[in-house]
Amino acid sequence: MSSNSSPEDISSPINDEEIYLPNDFKYYQNNLDKSQFNLTLINSSIFLIKLLYKDHDVTINSSNLRFFIIEILKRSKTSISNLQICCFYLLKLIKSHNDDIIKDPKKLFLGLIILSSKFSQDCTYSFKTWIKLLNMKPDDLKDLKSLEINLLNQLDYNLYVNENQYENWCNILLIFGYDFIKIQKIINLKSEIQWENKDSEINNKLSKWFSFFKNLKVSNLNDSHIKIKFTNYYLNQLNKKIFIVHSLFEKRHYHEDLNEKVKVSCK
Template identity: 60%
Template sequence: MDFEEEILLPNDYKYYHNNFDKSQFNLTLINSAIYLIKLLYLEDQEVEINPSNLRFFILQVLKRSKTSIQILQIACLYLMKLIKKRNDEKVKSLKNPKHLFLGLVILASKFNQDANYSFKTWVKILGLDSEDKNQIKLLKTLEIDLLQALEYNLYVSNATYENWCNVLLIFGYDFIKVQKILADSSKSEVVWESDSALIDSKLGKWGIFFSNLNVKNLDAVEIKFINYYLSQFNLKIFISNSFFVKRTIDDVNDADDSDLNDKVKLSCK
């Protein structure tokens, strides 16, 4: 009996490589969002980013809102567009990284699906008083500011989306220091780059890349993460007979669950 070949989409970790598992895929996307935000504010001395605090906020927003991988990927595309325009006054006026991420997730959700949360629900997701008119007004203003910064262009074609997802994962994987693959198994573990000077250097290079990237070209080219991934064997990817354990995105979520319930307020400061 013949079975149809499984069609994999860019929001599925299996689409990229069988040595890259779901936890690593999710964690890479989370880190990609954080690094894109850092990149946006890299030259803005008025904005101070606490990576662990921002990570916690992002994880909780995604978890509580049940945001899909696809929406996160599109929100990151909007982030990249803002990076390209980071010297514009409208973009420079966006001084709160948490507000920025939340607003882009809201916009990506509205573009990607018909049924969406109301502003009142988003306020509730944050653990705040859903009847607080000031919080609702803040989200409405944030949405308008981001729409203006993005020139009201939220459209993403299928080709742009697919190629962007591959670029995004290459970007995220660049900040992995080493990946060890267990011999005779598809299982692997990764170690993330921790040298701040090296991270800043990579961010600078990616900033130049994104600044020069013509988003329209993502409709015409074909970019595959797998090609980049295979090029990293014996450079940062190694076959190993031994295994080491690192925390995954699931571990982080489990730890967060033990310390926090959904009624706790998420600080947007």
């Protein structure tokens, strides 16, 4: 996956402090490295799909779905922001109480990625290009168009996400994904993570998040007075699921470095 850059990302002689957008892992003060950040977002999309199909008679194979999602993202060179917006559309579908859901989770994800790319990019792939990228059959063109119309109907043709909504949502999305990390160790300022692997624990967390998302007012994400910060949540996890492993050969304690990083984004 690639992250889109903007002129704001580039430091200037006037202000040498780099400014990062929520589609860049550095925006979160390097609490996760790039690969961990990407993996957390992929897992978030899988868990959102599971929540969407929670009350439907659909079996989801997480391994197959993960492979499918990664292949789509790689072949289409989908940006981080497109994936985040795709997950926002998943949230809206979870809240829509629509029983007429697309039965195939893979097709649903593909359709939402196509919609998110059309919303966020002026120049995007045609249906024929998507078919070539994914090695689909030419006859699938009609189905792909029908898929798009179906999802647009379910989203009430409202694909718009403004800046404040996007930023708040990206922070919620990362908190959601990080909740399924069991332990994170910081060793010499390098991160090692261990994912939760107990089905009972995962299902318990999914149930809690399902209630949260159902009660979440999407309109509140647009409130300029509401600023949701992943780093605030992250700081609260110190000595709970985040552990600093001190080095015997360094004078400075690494938790001081970590706290300094977190404080920057908590202002």
